[in-house]
Amino acid sequence: MSFFDQIKRMLPRSFLNDSMRNMKGIYQSIALQVDDLDGAILDGQKQLFIDSATWALPIYEAEFAIKLVDQSNEVARRNNVMAMSRGGLGATPASITNVLKSYGYSTRILEDFSGYTVTIQFNDFRGVPPNLGDLQTLMTRFIPAHLQLKWSFIYTQHRELRSFTHAQMKSMTHDQLRTQLPTP
Template identity: 30%
Template sequence: MYSEDYYGVLLYSQPEPEPDGSVVESLTPDLMAYLPAYLNASRTMTELQAVEAGEIGLINARRADLLNQCFIDTATWALVLWESELGIETDLSKPYEDRRQAVKAKRRGSGTVTKQMIITTVLSYTNADVQIIENPAVYTFTLKFVGIMGIPPNMANLVKTLDDIKPAHLSYTFEYSYSWWDKIAGLTWSSCSTGTWDALKVY
């Protein structure tokens, strides 16, 4: 309750942001619709109801935003609480999506580490399928990416999480797929002259 996250990182230095104006507007009721029609001619009544409706819209938007923080896929300012609970170092410079992936991967990595758990963790970070080639004699395993060419995105965060969840006595390597020469030999110069060598490697 009195930890750094609740009082140092979130509530004081990172206050809950105000809801987006368009969201507030969409959740603002028309209170005049609930009153007798003759009151529409009253400026006092219409202004009063407009103020009250605006406050109700703000409350509704804040309530919806608070509910979003309860789910990893929609959490924003409360991601710091998810990270704190799972022992993940908070980096506010990272995009929300990267931080959400880290939280989901860490949750999946809780408990006994299995082959399927590692596959699921890799998928959550890179959106790429992977095959695990085990080498028990030398205490290593290879993560071979399939269905994707080149190096997948978000590898730095994946490596950090894998180091956290894998058994300490095991090491691992990655295997990536690139285009072979025969595959691109049939291309014409005009079809590939606008690209780069890096692009051809994953053609």
């Protein structure tokens, strides 16, 4: 409900009739400004939280020194900021998993101490994630420089396609079949 509607309910009807055009105009302009102020306050409150920030994202990105590699939308940029805010815990497998969880990925961290490598294995995403550039940039900030970072991706295996007929798969390309299953 707008502020003007609230004013109309509080004032007598004779106060806002046609003979009082000036008063009605004044109340309408005040109500418009109050509504605009209310909207600005609500928008400002949204910017205080990473999950709902829009125009404040560059401020958060500057705070965490985030440089965008991929052309990211707002959701991906929020994920970057959220990951950086969660990442101050060091390079433990739990903290890396937590950071990648903010992107919506379920991962497993494989450490090879003798080979000085860390492998990030995706558990629930088929193919290469579209924001891999951002993930690589982010992980190079967390993982110590003496460790090599490797990525392990999941693709569709032949045994998963055995239950589908050629007719079900013919509308899909080879690349599509690598990253998604046909609909039965």
